[in-house]
Amino acid sequence: MVCIPCDSLPSRAVMAMVSAQAFGRSSSLCPLVMMMVNLRSVLLSIAWFSAAILPAVCAADSFDDQLRSVCRVVGTELPLRVVAQRIGDAHGINVWIDRRVDPSTPVSLSAAAGSLQQTLEAIAAKSQLEVGYASPVVILAPQGVAIDTATRILKLRSEMKQLPISAATRLLEPQDLAWDRLSTPAEIAQQIAAAWQVSVVGESLPHDLWDRCKLRGVDAADALVLLAAGFDLAPNYDPQQATFGFDRIEKSAGVALEYPSTKVAASMARELRKIDPDVKLENRGALIRVTGNSAVHHRIRSDRSAAKPKQNGGLADVAPGMRRFTLRIPGMKPAASILQAVCNASGFTLDTSAASSENLKRPVGLEVEDQLATAIIESICTQAGLTVRFDATTAVVADRP
Incomplete structure (x- = not known):
């Protein structure tokens, strides 16, 4: 399960746990939904969780398969680092935020389902950033930086393949790399040196203090380029000394x-x-x-025009009216907010065009266990003096006659 840290929520936010289970036993996936309710809006975050399914999701067939897979990220004013971490954890990839990007940059995304790549590019567009792809890393950086950084990873990886087979095999072996909060680039360089058994001259890197981080399944090319790129530096290999150093970036790579x-x-x-x-x-x-550049190679590999998003399963094949939920929301909240949250979670489209704003603002309370989504919506409407009818996947709410 992926949750949003408490310090990223609005000060008046109230969290409520919603567990939903598809009706019947045919579904193998149980979604866990975290609802964050404040006085103005309801933020919904859905994390698809299953002991049997989650490992398969995190171990994708390939990096490109993960980018094509469906990603649902919902939230308002979430810090960029939180969104990046949630996406990375859910898909088993690395979302790297360049050091020149403010990780607390607020990001708002709608509940519309799309591929992981579409979600990442929407995040970048909203934050005026650029996305670079170099399996297994997605880079979020300022315009003109992300694609160049990804290109340098591909270039260094290609150069490593030309080294003697023993060195190439060692440097290109995927490993997990993690460092603690307040680590310096020089200290991280030494971790890289130890992990891939190679000499790295980290003293030439500027002094800085970095937040904690974990990179999954990266090779030495990934680690070295990401370490240096934020300082406008690029790693270079001296075959005579079998040592990596860092030089100033002078022109875009290919x-x-x-x-x-x-x-x-x-x-x-x-x-x-x-x-x-x-x-x-x-x-x-x-x-x-x-x-x-890396954007060219990513386009060739992904061939998005022919690929369709891979569904992650879960409630996708269950009709909205047959989905069951356990919902507890403390206190009283506006009917419209809770209706919208339940409809988002269950897959219904909410139509309130025939309802008055007075009734939609009425405070309601809710605590139900293992109830159909339709029954929950009806309960909310009853408390608010509203009626509801269901047309396929639409909940049409109106004032009570």
Whole structure:
């Protein structure tokens, strides 16, 4: 389960636990819903949880599969670091926030379901940031930085593959890397050196104090580039000394990778030139060598035009009217707020066009156990002097005659 830390909530927020279980025994997933209710709005955060399902979700078939999978993030004015952590934990990927980005930047996302990639790009757009992709890392950074950082990861990884096989195997081995709060870049550099058994000259890195962090399944290229990028530095390898140092970034990077020719047809080539005007394509028989930034390579690998989001399961196949919930909301809250929260959780669309604002503002209380969503909505309406009828997936609320 992924929860929002208490210090990220509005001061008057009240938290209520809602557990929902699909009607019948055919569903293998039980969603756990955290509702945060304040005097003005209801914030809903849904974390899909199951002892059997969660490990499979975190261990995706591939990085691109995770980006295509459905991600539901709901919240208002949540700190960027909280949103990034929740997405990373749920999908088993790393969401890296560049040190020049304020991690407390407020992010608001609607309840509309979309792919993980769409969610990440929506977060970036709302915060005027850029997204870079370098499996298994997603980078959120200022414009012109994220894509370049991801490109440098791909480039260094490609260079590591050219090293003697023993060194290449060691440096490209995925490992978890974690450091404590108030760690310095030099200290993290030494952790990287110990993890991948390589010499790293961390003394050249500027002094800074970093928050705690855990990176999952990264290689030495990921770790070194992320460590240096926030200072406009890039790692370089001295094969004579078998040592990594850091140099000032002078120009944008590009990396050459090869793909089957069928993946880069004429239409794809035109699209790649729009992404990176400096992209270079070189035919090599059955292969095509593409030199460009990480956005170019991500576009080729993901081929989003042909891919559809993978459903995570859960309540997706259960009709809204057949979903059951246990709901406890302390105190009295406006009927409209609780109605909207229950409809969001159950999958109903709420229509209040025929209801008066006076009745929608009426305070109501609610404490039900293992009840159908329709029964819960009816109970709320009864307390507020309203009626409700259900048309397929819409709850139509009106004033009582």
